[in-house]
Amino acid sequence: MEEYSIGIDIGGTKILMGIMNDKADIIHTHRIPTPKSGKDNLLRELKENLKEFLQIADNENMHIKGIGIGVAGVVSAEGMILKGANIPGWRNINLYKEISTITHLPVWIENDVNALTIGEYYVGIKEKEKDIICLSIGTGVGGGVISNHVLLKGSNGEGGELGHITVNFNGPVCKCGNKGCLETYASGNGVAERMVSLLSENNTATNHHLLDSYEINSLQVFKWYHEKLPEAVTVVEEMLSALTSATKSLIRIFNPTTIIFAGGVITNSEWILKEIKYRLYSSNDVPNLEQVQLRTSPFKDNAGLIGAACQPWKKTTN
Numbered sequence: 001m002e003e004y005s006i007g008i009d010i011g012g013t014k015i016l017m018g019i020m021n022d023k024a025d026i027i028h029t030h031r032i033p034t035p036k037s038g039k040d041n042l043l044r045e046l047k048e049n050l051k052e053f054l055q056i057a058d059n060e061n062m063h064i065k066g067i068g069i070g071v072a073g074v075v076s077a078e079g080m081i082l083k084g085a086n087i088p089g090w091r092n093i094n095l096y097k098e099i100s101t102i103t104h105l106p107v108w109i110e111n112d113v114n115a116l117t118i119g120e121y122y123v124g125i126k127e128k129e130k131d132i133i134c135l136s137i138g139t140g141v142g143g144g145v146i147s148n149h150v151l152l153k154g155s156n157g158e159g160g161e162l163g164h165i166t167v168n169f170n171g172p173v174c175k176c177g178n179k180g181c182l183e184t185y186a187s188g189n190g191v192a193e194r195m196v197s198l199l200s201e202n203n204t205a206t207n208h209h210l211l212d213s214y215e216i217n218s219l220q221v222f223k224w225y226h227e228k229l230p231e232a233v234t235v236v237e238e239m240l241s242a243l244t245s246a247t248k249s250l251i252r253i254f255n256p257t258t259i260i261f262a263g264g265v266i267t268n269s270e271w272i273l274k275e276i277k278y279r280l281y282s283s284n285d286v287p288n289l290e291q292v293q294l295r296t297s298p299f300k301d302n303a304g305l306i307g308a309a310c311q312p313w314k315k316t317t318n
């Protein structure tokens with residue numbers, strides 16, 4: 001009998017839900033904006049949509065093996081969200097209990113980028129490589145490391161937070177309190193915030209017009225970069241240098257065979273990876289660079305969803 005799982009990818013801006021079969025095909029998907037009005041509303045929305053999905057599965061005689069949830073933030077081994085990232089009030093929530101009580105199904109809760117990494121490992125490379133890294137560049141920057149077939153979690157589940165690698169110890173203060181984290185330069189939010197800050201510092205009439213007339217997000221900054229607007233060139237050059245520097249560190253520390261770049265900021269702008277590769281190969285200071293494959297995720301916007309839905313099938317990576 002064919003088996004199915006339900007995957008839920010909870011991010012700062014959207015929640016993506018899907019039913020996946022054991023061949024990793026996504027059968028049904030549903031996308032809702034992440035409620036910003038507190039954890040109770042988010043939980044209610046999540047449960048209502050989940051009930052609808054279970055009804056669909058029931059109507060179509062699908063046997064649901066379990067539910068996998070990927071969520072931005074620190075997740076304990078017991079499925080407790082200790083610290084949510086990018087979602088206000090999303091902390092100290094026993095999500096495992098909340099979901100298993102209403103569904104009576106096996107439930108897995110995992111950090112979103114760890115889940116995504118597991119998806120790339122099982123579905124993407126089909127366990128053929130033992131050392132891979134995922135760097136997810138979206139609203140924030142997250143990471144996942146599989147070393148010798150095992151997902152690196154650290155002593156309390158906070159391992160693999162690659163977005164907080166310091167790339168400039170005198171840099172701007174990150175949300176985590178540290179200075180010059182990769183996330184401050186390379187995330188969608190970071191790029192937009194750096195752009196607003198540079199335009200405001202340089203107090204010209206043109207900059208006032210840009211600040212007043214445009215919604216400044218990473219795509220807008222990339223457009224201005226290609227139009228050679230000086231502030232955008234500075235912000236994007238910093239982003240590319242930060243990503244190149246962090247990639248070098250990851251290669252030296254973990255000696256991976258593949259680094260997969262996921263997340264909407266980079267998968268929707270493939271030129272970013274080309275620029276990183278150009279800088280890496282030109283610098284000529286990373287040993288055995290040619291043995292490391294650098295590529296974007298083939299799953300694009302579904303990478304987190306596939307990773308979450310993979311949880312009921314995972315074996316050794318936990």
Ligand SMILES: [Zn+2]
Nearest residue numbers: 164174176181
């Ligand atoms: Zn940080």
